[in-house]
Amino acid sequence: MTAMLVLDILLVLSLLSLATAALATNDARRSVILFMAFGLVLALAWGRLLAPDVALAEAAIGAGLSGALLLTAVRDQAHRALRSSRKPVHERGRANLRVTLEWTVTLLCIALAGLLAWALAQAFDRAPKDTLAQAVSANLAISGVSNPVTAVLLNFRAYDTLLELAVLLTAALGIFALGPARPGHRAAGPVFDGLARWLVPALILTAGYLLWVGAHAPGGAFQAGATLAAAAVVLRLAGRRSVGLPTGHTLHVAMVAGVSMFLAVGLGLLVLGRPFLGYPPAWAGGLILLIETAAMLAIAATLVLAFFGGRPTPAPGVAEKTS
């Protein structure tokens, strides 16, 4: 018991110090790396809170892919800053204003955190309300899966997940509006190239496993999609240009795969006289796997597009010239 308590205190302390360090540093690159470390420790904290599904998602998306995106953004920013290194005229006044603003925001955030903590303590003082958890376990047998998180995400509250996939589709369309993808990386040296050759197949295999295992253990489409996207990021960093992401019409098909499979199943059931997304218990497992597979492809395509930072161009060499 005390060992666990020590571990918890260590987790909380390292979370607080990593967050402070990430915010306090002036070096954007350093800040991003500290933020990624923060994400990893946060994933451990989720594990301690007995939420392995959230821990997996936090490690893959919160720390991994967001970190990669932020690092790329910092790199682009550094390029731009080198090009236009003009000093502002009223530098001193601006610096003062900035410090004042930073302190105001910090104090506001602390006040907000205090308010939230106080309200949450009040909420936990009330009688425990686990009626929803009971309802989930009572209906788990007819949901088609035995992992309660997947049952909520893909069956009881599947409509939320459908809208989330529509959010991802919107994000992908927004990325298109940014123009052509940023240029790829230089070809990697032999060590990294050799590592990528091992890592990418392992990541693809892991994605397939996470997708399959989601039915009865932590995992599912979001974690699988993020792992698949991680494989593409590794390939991109190793200097491969297309990393398996299709272009043109095929890319559109991949982007809408999740939403359209969801809609096809939901509306198909509606036409057959059942409620929208009301799976018959006997088919539920199969339909959920079908939707999750399509959703994994859409999630992976969107995350890779975000890493590309624009619309991928089919002809090699075009992207390098335009940006």
Place this chain on the structure above:
Amino acid sequence: MAETLIWLIAMPMAGAVATLLLPRQSTPIACVTAVAASLVAGTLLYAVSEQGSLSYEIGGWSAGLGIALRADGLSALLLMMTALVMLASSVYAGTYFTKAAARARFWPLWLLLWTSLNALLLSGDLFNLYVTLELLGLSAVALASFGGKFAAVQAALRYLLLGLLGSMMFLAGVSLIYAGYGTLDLATLTLAVEPEPVAWTALALMSAGLLLKTALFPLHFWLPPAHASASAPVSAVLSALVVKVAFYLLVRLWMDVFADLVTPAAAGLLGVMGAAAILWGSWQALRTERLKLLAAWSTVAQLGYLFLFFPVLLALPPGPARDTAFGGLVILALTHGLAKAGLFLAIGIIQQRSGHDRINELNGTAQRLPATTFAIALAGVALIGLPPSGAFLGKWQLLAGSFASGQWLWILVTIAGSLLAAAYIFRVLGHAFGNQSYPRHSVTIAREEWPALILTTLAVAGLGLAGAPVWNLLESGA
């Protein structure tokens, strides 16, 4: 009949997928989707007026475990307004974007925005509302930057960051509610919620997020640049619908779910912010040089009137008096939606024909584009609140309620705001007339001009002369 609720969401979403997969046929697909979704919205309005409020349990799971969609008189009316504005703006957008490639990229985002508007108006679940807000914010930002000018992208980025801040505050409130009450279903929550710290903090957080999204003074600063630099059909929808549905959610929370918590002081604070929005927004609209900025600042001011209703409604005793005043609020919101969308479409026509939207250089617009100028005048009638527009009925109820409860400040603000609105509208119309000969036909470019004319005519004559059904519907669907 309850299936209409899910079709209202599934139809534009399926349309978005189809326009993305078949880019060559995207314009006809989008038009068919728009007409079909509008017909379904009309069917729902009729069904609610006949049978009262409707609900639909998605997946057949009872609300609480699953998610329920609900439509009462208020949401059915706003869904109908959404359909009318989106339909008219879709027709206009078909000619506004002259390049087929631009249209093919525009329609999927447009239909996703429509999906999010309908999903928000129908949702009966607090977490689901957060998801619809995310979809709404992201599609609105993507559309606001559509067209790609630097100013538009810059304004859209600011819009995105503030929208995310608003969403996060809303989500913090939602998590507090779930921790305290163990449910996310709005109907269950309405019965369970008690005046205590958890509920107060949650309501304050959610309201702060929504006030940012609905751009109430002093949180309005992001709105004028974002709405003025977007393309015309997008501006119309941002000003008429996107800020309006965030306001709808505030009304839902303050008057319905958390009604027991609202104190006169809190409602008074919203009223003061609304009053400041009216005066500051109208003054800025009067001073601006550009037509689109004028319309955007006018949105800031018009949202202020809607917030004046909060202290007035709270001061009236529950019963017929409050219901009548509430009908005034709804009809004012509907009129502004139709009129402002029409105004932005009309400004878009002027901007495309003359290449600019500088108010001082509008000379002769009335002769070149008589129908468009007429649409602007009609929108002006609705924005000032002259009879027979719906806004006249709305402001009448606002004034009557303020008299009845002795809140004189709101009366003075309403009068001052209406005078300022008259000033900025007549400034535009004054510049629009010039010493040139009139053309033989007043409608010169039919497909572009009709959407604006129809929307503004509905705002003035439709809602004004036939406003009674709005009150009946709010009663039957309550």
